[in-house]
Amino acid sequence: MPALEKVRYKPVPVRDLFLEMKNLSELMIDLAYSAALFNDRELAEDILELENRVDTLDYLLEMTIMIAARDAHDAEALAGVSAVASAADKISDAAADIAAIVTQNIGVHPIVSQVFEKVEERLMQAKVSADSSLAGQRVGELDLAARMGVDIIALRRDKDWIINPAKTEHIRSGDVLIVRGVHSGIKEFKELAEQKHQRRGD
Amino acid sequence: MSQEKQARFEEIVERLVELKDTSELMIDLAYSSLLSNSRELAEEVQRLEERVDKLHTSFELLVLQSEFDKEEAKGFLGLIRLGVATEKIADAAAQISEVVLRGIEPHPVLQLSIRAAEETVAYVPVAKGSPLVDKTLTEARIPEETGMWILAIRRGNKSIRPKPDSKIEVGDVLIASGYAEGVESLKRLSKR
Numbered sequence: 001m002p003a004l005e006k007v008r009y010k011p012v013p014v015r016d017l018f019l020e021m022k023n024l025s026e027l028m029i030d031l032a033y034s035a036a037l038f039n040d041r042e043l044a045e046d047i048l049e050l051e052n053r054v055d056t057l058d059y060l061l062e063m064t065i066m067i068a069a070r071d072a073h074d075a076e077a078l079a080g081v082s083a084v085a086s087a088a089d090k091i092s093d094a095a096a097d098i099a100a101i102v103t104q105n106i107g108v109h110p111i112v113s114q115v116f117e118k119v120e121e122r123l124m125q126a127k128v129s130a131d132s133s134l135a136g137q138r139v140g141e142l143d144l145a146a147r148m149g150v151d152i153i154a155l156r157r158d159k160d161w162i163i164n165p166a167k168t169e170h171i172r173s174g175d176v177l178i179v180r181g182v183h184s185g186i187k188e189f190k191e192l193a194e195q196k197h198q199r200r201g202d
Numbered sequence: 203m204s205q206e207k208q209a210r211f212e213e214i215v216e217r218l219v220e221l222k223d224t225s226e227l228m229i230d231l232a233y234s235s236l237l238s239n240s241r242e243l244a245e246e247v248q249r250l251e252e253r254v255d256k257l258h259t260s261f262e263l264l265v266l267q268s269e270f271d272k273e274e275a276k277g278f279l280g281l282i283r284l285g286v287a288t289e290k291i292a293d294a295a296a297q298i299s300e301v302v303l304r305g306i307e308p309h310p311v312l313q314l315s316i317r318a319a320e321e322t323v324a325y326v327p328v329a330k331g332s333p334l335v336d337k338t339l340t341e342a343r344i345p346e347e348t349g350m351w352i353l354a355i356r357r358g359n360k361s362i363r364p365k366p367d368s369k370i371e372v373g374d375v376l377i378a379s380g381y382a383e384g385v386e387s388l389k390r391l392s393k394r
Contacts, residue, residue: 091290098287
């Protein structure tokens with residue numbers, strides 16, 4: 001069990017705290033299903049770490065809104081913020097529960113993964129082939145969201161996962177990417193990554 | 203593996219996918235209900251939460267009724283845990299929608315974080331004779347034509363998470379978000 005850190009108050013805007021909690025919790029769900037279905041231990045462990053991060057953010061957020069409330073009216077409005085933040089925390093807990101299926105060596109029945117992969121239209125893993133046009137490009141240069149409605153949510157290089165890679169991150173051949181988005185875009189992206197046929201210049 | 207067993211597996215996975223899709227749809231709708239302070243949308247989330255509870259029970263029963271070998275027990279436990287996680291996610295979504303239902307005006311901090319835009323949510327029924335009928339969402343090109351984004355499709359008492367190949371039927375209610383101007387164009391498109 002990881003050591004829990006003492007959370008000290010830091011002046012961070014509530015908006016930033018909440019936004020990070022919301023984004024992380026949603027990202028974690030997608031990552032957790034990927035970890036469970038591909039039985040990926042390293043990814044599952046990273047999700048458990050992210051869960052700690054969300055817990056810390058939740059503490060900081062609670063502290064910040066306690067300081068911010070000056071009167072009954074403030075308290076009423078901020079109680080809503082607290083309820084929503086704790087829901088985001090609950091979502092990240094659920095993602096951690098899914099990750100724990102993998103870290104506790106329980107696993108999901110392999111047949112399920114096979115069937116699931118066929119019907120899951122939002123998540124995909126692809127390995128960047130040596131002659132893929134993606135290799136060498138920065139995540140930001142690809143403009144994936146606008147071009148095909150997909151988003152790289154994690155990238156595995158050798159043994160490490162890079163969660164939510166920065167726009168400046170270079171993609172290399174051999175990287176394993178987890179992508180989420182619309183079905184058609186995901187298929188297009190998989191072809192691009194694995195370069196089944198040449199589709200340059202279109 | 204016997205064909206019967208294979209069929210049973212597919213049924214289990216189908217239910218799991220429905221649980222997963224519904225719980226994620228609920229999160230989208232719950233945040234949208236906050237963004238637009240929409241009671242109607244928040245109530246939709248509550249309805250879906252009841253549906254997930256029922257689905258979850260029938261999913262668990264189905265898993266427990268399947269005849270699995272001893273070595274497969276762990277894999278089935280994993281399945282049950284996945285189901286529990288979807289239920290927890292649905293609960294969290296319901297908790298978000300309750301803020302709206304309790305009449306707490308969503309704090310601007312939340313609305314700013316969800317999307318920094320003046321968006322509304324519209325419920326638009328699809329009439330007979332509308333050009334949208336029998337089209338898939340990809341073919342209907344609603345975001346391109348109207349600037350509205352489809353959050354969910356309500357069909358009878360079911361809410362469907364929109365997928366590119368979801369077909370629009372007469373009587374569907376499109377739940378869509380976007381700028382106020384888009385609502386009118388979507389309504390025009392759904393009538394005729």
